[in-house]
Amino acid sequence: MKRRLEKSIEDKLISSCLWSNEIEQDCKNQNVFFAIRDNRIDLYHKGGKLFTYDGSGFKTHLKYASVISSNGKNYLTESELLGYKLASDFESNYPRIKENCSNYSGIEAFGVSNLYHRHSYLSSSNVVVLDVEISFGSFNEENKQDRIDVLLLNKDSKSLQFVEAKHYSNKGIWSQTTPAVISQIKRYKSQIAERKPEILSEYINYIRIINRIFGAALPEPVEVDNNVTLLIFGFDIDQRNGRLNNKILQNKEYAGIKIYKIGDIKQVKPDNLW
CATH class of the missing domain: 3.40.1350 (Trna Endonuclease; Chain: A, domain 1)
Known part of the structure; x- marks a missing residue:
């Protein structure tokens, strides 16, 4: 059982856009729980592990990240589906990833x-x-x-x-x-x-x-x-x-x-x- 975090990992986390624009404030507001492991951070939301963070950056489970980038529509036809793509970055799809995380707990x-x-x-x-x-x-x-x-x-x-x-x-x-x-x-x-x-x-x-x-x-x-x-x-x-x-x-x-x-x-x- 180790509870440590190399300063280089800490510095890289703090300088990341996802942290500074989304997660840091969510932690302060108690919407996300920040837990330290062995040179890794686990971030929890509503019973699920929203992200982990280590020297290689943020990771989330495939089932949380599998969201379609939205153009403002909640429903789409099968033909419209061809024109959509999966989310390509965590920050812009952060609310949807959190929503998916809470649905699997x-x-x-x-x-x-x-x-x-x-x-x-x-x-x-x-x-x-x-x-x-x-x-x-x-x-x-x-x-x-x-x-x-x-x-x-x-x-x-x-x-x-x-x-x-x-x-x-x-x-x-x-x-x-x-x-x-x-x-x-x-x-x-x-x-x-x-x-x-x-x-x-x-x-x-x-x-x-x-x-x-x-x-x-x-x-x-x-x-x-x-x-x-x-x-x-x-x-x-x-x-x-x-x-x-x-x-x-x-x-x-x-x-x-x-x-x-x-x-x-x-x-x-x-x-x-x-």
């Missing part, structure tokens, strides 16, 4: 996006989303990677906490015996216990880069919480009072796991996740 990824679009590290919240889709090399031979959904930063306590998000419909939270999410969270806790110094070091570097690029003043973390919060969302009142209460909250297998439940994820207050 899964229910859980889209749910998580409500957190980083409202409470990113560029927001005024005290508890903010610092990173998403955090991958670790697995200690378990059955899993190549352990990927945790969200990393929060508490500005006051200068501490980090991981969150695993599950939609109510996810089968991994339901079982007559031991739900799959239990072993998942136990693996994540083992990762945190084993890698605490590495996690702190990499995210101190991450924050320094964020502060430099955006002129922010995020505090550097000094601690990583041992717990992984399980966020369950996407249920109505009847489901909460029925199956959720009976099958999860009263399930002894969940003892020792911190659960935060909310029907409408748009209503989440990050301080309550802590």
Whole structure:
């Protein structure tokens, strides 16, 4: 797990037209979430990876970029199609690429996006989303990677906490015996216990880069919480009072796991996740 960005890549990003004319302001407005990897930037929008950026420039998925350059018409005939061409640059077709990106998101990824679009590290919240889709090399031979959904930063306590998000419909939270999410969270806790110094070091570097690029003043973390919060969302009142209460909250297998439940994820207050 590396969180670094060579200065040459950073400088090239900042000097690019797509960044300066479109993406930078979208990040500041929390329409796009900027995440640093190993000499790569991942840019997220409404649950999808809108672009990646490395030394070779911007990249996006073919299904996002496959848009027809518009002449102002929303409909066209088959014969008119012959005169159209696919978009040839990212900047002029940026709104359409974002639209396509949002149309392909899964229910859980889209749910998580409500957190980083409202409470990113560029927001005024005290508890903010610092990173998403955090991958670790697995200690378990059955899993190549352990990927945790969200990393929060508490500005006051200068501490980090991981969150695993599950939609109510996810089968991994339901079982007559031991739900799959239990072993998942136990693996994540083992990762945190084993890698605490590495996690702190990499995210101190991450924050320094964020502060430099955006002129922010995020505090550097000094601690990583041992717990992984399980966020369950996407249920109505009847489901909460029925199956959720009976099958999860009263399930002894969940003892020792911190659960935060909310029907409408748009209503989440990050301080309550802590």
